[in-house]
Amino acid sequence: MVENKQIHLSFPKKALNKISLKDGDQIVARIENDKIILQPQPxxxxxxxxxxxxxxxxxxxxxxxxxxxxxxxxxxxxxxxxxxxxxxxxxxxxxxxxxxxxxxxxxxxxxxxxxxxxxxxxxxxxxxxxxxxxxxxxxxxxxxxxxxxxxxxxxxxxxxxxxxxxxxxxxxxxxxxxxxxxxTFSAMSTVLIFTLIGGIFLSMIMNNHANWWQINFSYLGSNLSNNWWQFNFTLIFSSLIMLTLIDYIFSLIFKIDTFKTVRMQTLRWLLVGTSISFGLVGVFQNNRSIEWLHQLHWWTSNLLVIFILIIIFGIKWLLPTATKEFLFTAAVFAGLLVLSEILFQWVHYLSLTAFEIISFGLSFAWLIILMQNLNNLYIEKSETFIIEIK
Structure with missing residues (x-):
């Protein structure tokens, strides 16, 4: 290519419509890390x-x-x-x-x-x-x-x-x-991770019982803990951020007609149910002195597990466009959850606290990976364009 020779880029019309550009508008181009970044001139x-x-x-x-x-x-x-x-x-x-x-x-x-x-x-x-x-x-x-x-x-x-x-x-x-x-989706998911992990670690540090971990993970949110409200509030607020993530990503996905299916709607409501159940675990304190409150906490915890297991084992039907690599990842997470159950219930290798932390960590990581995959699915179908150089 001759130096200083002008070339022309051909953009699809729908790409320009997404950033509200029209004929005659100028675009600023800069080179960064061997990439050409184009953006409207402010x-x-x-x-x-x-x-x-x-x-x-x-x-x-x-x-x-x-x-x-x-x-x-x-x-x-x-x-x-x-x-x-x-x-x-x-x-x-x-x-x-x-x-x-x-x-x-x-x-x-x-x-x-x-x-x-x-x-x-x-x-x-x-x-x-x-x-x-x-x-x-x-x-x-x-x-x-x-x-x-x-x-x-x-x-x-x-x-x-x-x-x-x-x-x-x-x-x-x-x-x-x-x-x-x-x-963006990445910014919101990062905030969710920081909020959840940060809130839980603060609850661990500020807890008045130094050996809380010898009881169980749920102890942090029980009436026996001096700062139970902090742990439970973390769960409730994290569930609200998760709901925002779900609304955000599915609002994008449903802009694409091929994704407006019963399966995708089912996946959305299963994720909404998971998020609500997660928040209800914090709403209903694990207080054994109040039987009905303890029972509600127990039932919502089990409901959360049920929603996650349905999503993991049904992901091939719920998301037929999923890649083999993603389905393999789902199978790995399912296997690890089953393994942790065996090591806790039958082998008695894991303590109750270790089992709860491992199960919680695997479930939360799986949900983040799933929503990240949905976000990538939207980007691949809607945000990627072929630009011709003339």
Whole structure:
């Protein structure tokens, strides 16, 4: 190919329609890691509007901080402690982060956030906003913990402190808006994993019984544990994120006519049933002193297992387009679940805690892999295009 010679790319019309491009619009192309990345050129108006969204929370946070210091008659502000830079920055970043993420997610187009059902969209928007806000709070807390270690004992005047707080809130809002605007299946599944695993580990660490693991895994959510609400809330909130993932991926899949089948609808409702059962395990506390509550916990736990087993053993019928590799993966997971049951019930090699953790880990991993496969299925059928070079 002659150097500097112009070439032309031929795009399918439906590909341009997906990103709302028309004749005469310009596309920005850049080379990154031996790949050519094409994207619409952002308009100046959209850039200015985004800048205002980032600056507004920062300015408001700075003003609120300054007013607070004046009302508290604080002239010198410490880095950590009560009425400190860290405290106000974390609280204001969390508050403005939730507001900006919620607003950005609401105004996304149906192509970016394809859930159309009003109730499902409301639930999904609120759930994701809370989930990302919790991550924002955790990140800011960890950040200021590290800053305090590096600059312990620093004291600044209230004007400088307000400016620093404004800067942190601005950066936090920037990250939250970008997270909302680039919401994807991968981002939501990552949040689900962090929420579930993080919540469970915190429950383990903060539990008042050092040898809880000698009883069973369910002990963390029972009335015998001092922070049972944290474990159960983790299960409930994780189930809501899982429901959002299910709504998101099937809203995309059902855009393709060949996937609007009874089998795919059945798979969706089985996944919804799995998610609801998972949440109900947290709703109904494992409290043996209240028999009906313990029984409901036991039944919902078994219902969760039944849903997962139906999906695993019925995946060949439910998802006839599944590859041999994916079906083999399903068989491996089924075999491991059966093996863990044998090692616990008959061989007595596994303890109850080990059996519950292994079964839970395998089931959760299987559900993530299944939904990832569904997402890849949509991408292969709808998001992949052949571009001809002329």
């Amino acid at each position: 308009s100046k108006d959209s850039q200015n509007q985004s800048l205002r969204w980032y600056l507004l929370p920062a300015i408001l946070a700075g003003v609120i901080s300054l007013i607070n210091f004046h009302l508290q008659r604080v002239k010198s502000v410490s880095l950590s402690g009560a009425d400190s830079i860290a405290q106000l920055a974390i609280y204001l970043s969390t508050a403005f982060g939730f507001i900006t993420f919620l607003a950005a997610l609401i105004f996304l187009s149906s192509d970016q956030f394809p859930i159309n059902n009003r109730w499902a969209k409301f639930r999904s928007v609120v759930t994701l906003s809370i989930a990302f806000t919790v991550l924002d709070f955790a990140f800011m807390s960890l950040l200021f913990y590290c800053i305090d270690l590096a600059f312990h004992g620093v004291i600044l005047d209230r004007y400088t402190s307000s400016a620093i707080i404004a800067g942190f809130v601005g950066v936090s809002s920037y990250l939250m808006i970008n997270a909302a605007q680039s919401i």
